[in-house]
Amino acid sequence: AQSVSQHNHHVILSEAASLELGCNYSYGGTVNLFWYVQYPGQHLQLLLKYFSGDPLVKGIKGFEAEFIKSKFSFNLRKPSVQWSDTAEYFCAVNAPGRRALTFGSGTRLQVQP
């Protein structure tokens, strides 16, 4: 069975600080990887996804993530966060042929002005 671990449960940063949120997955085969964001009171939105090709994926709002197969990781990064990035971030994975997503427990990011 596949699983996703997000080790940072709550991160507090000041504006302009750099961000890296960890995501590790457990699955032996090829996977598709996603980062979703949930702004306060809103629904989940896709930030970026990886399914093949360049392991460095760029998403919306200046976010990027790097797939490192040897480490089973798909960490999310942003060089300079803004107050508006305050949200909860979820890493998710599915295996090709399995449509449903397995989510990590989420990381709550609080950006202080």
Next chain:
Amino acid sequence: DAGVIQSPRHEVTEMGQEVTLRCKPISGHDYLFWYRQTMMRGLELLIYFNNNVPIDDSGMPEDRFSAKMPNASFSTLKIQPSEPRDSAVYFCASSLSAGGSSGNNEQFFGPGTRLTVL
């Protein structure tokens, strides 16, 4: 497109009552998912449909939960009887198959239904 529509947005009910949550997927999407979000368990899949047919219901917690998709534009998740431990946010999501089986298509989420069972 209005996106995935869920109703009601909030539901407060008493233990033992029947609860029905509703979802309208994005037009043309052939996959529909029901997820539940709780503090303890995070986001977990309950069931998903493809072309109105349930494909995987292994996440449905028990017989009190049932889901239907009578047509391509409507799905319901019913809890009968409801219990306080069912309190959670229930999300519906839909996606479009690309003709392949890669599963990498984006799932679009609805705003969720916040259920409180007293």
